[in-house]
Amino acid sequence: MTVDLATRTLIGHVVHGDQAAFAQLYRTYRTPALKFCLHLLKDRDEAENMVHDLFVKLWERRASINPDLNFNSFLFTCLRNLTFDYLKQVEKSQQFKQRYLERMETFRDEDTADEEARVQRLQTAIDxxxxxxxxxxxxxxxxxxxxxxxxxxxxxxxxxxxxxxxxxxxxxxxxxxxxxx
Known part of the structure; x- marks a missing residue:
């Protein structure tokens, strides 16, 4: 219970703009948050970026944080959602890249077909x-x-x-x- 009370108090200070309290919150949750993201992403740099971005958003939206709710659950739910959004974006990017490459291959095939037709017309004209x-x-x-x-x-x-x-x-x-x- 004292941990919950201490966390609530800490969150309450953060909500009111206490930077030292926010720094303490960051030091407390950074490592577990990083491990969580790293487990999902398998990319240390991206995991660090995501944790950093989340804490920036938390500071910017600190007034909307409810100190009475379970901050641990809130934090990891936010991280999970950010991670899933990122993975969806990566997947879309890969699909876009794949479609682009397929289209380029189609154009290359059309160019090859046009070139072959052109060579055939040239050979017929030479003959x-x-x-x-x-x-x-x-x-x-x-x-x-x-x-x-x-x-x-x-x-x-x-x-x-x-x-x-x-x-x-x-x-x-x-x-x-x-x-x-």
Whole structure:
């Protein structure tokens, strides 16, 4: 009974704004509160933050604390509720993150499908080029040959190579809407 009376007296002083009484209340309940939160959260830093936040809220709302009620039950009920709210928030955050990642994967799949369709259109357009124009384009793009090297290989002038490449690229841009460099 003396503990209850001492606690009630201490809470009464806190309610009236006694900072020394609040410091005593904090020293008395900090360790058990921390152990309780740590047991539920399994994260020491978050448990310490939660206990600290609760005591800040208690000080801010001290006028609404009833010294006649069981402070121990009140304190641990508040901690339990804060912990459960935090865990719900973490779960929602994880669900949001998972949905975001799934959406990004969907967009990536769509981008891959778009890219595949684009490559297919490009290949069809290249296949539609004349034999000579296709050969010049492939030597330039796939093998990285210069105008002079292509001209020498195909025994045509550099000017012909240049003109054929310009025409091939323009046709591909018009057909596939792809800029070929």
């Amino acid at each position: 539609g080029l004349s034999h000579r124009r296709k050969a010049i384009l492939l030597l330039s793009i796939e093998e990285g040959k210069s105008y002079g090297e292509i001209a020498e290989l195909l025994r045509i002038s550099k000017n012909t190579v240049k003109n054929q490449l310009v025409k091939a690229r323009q046709l591909l841009r018009d057909t596939v809407d792809v800029a070929i460099s």
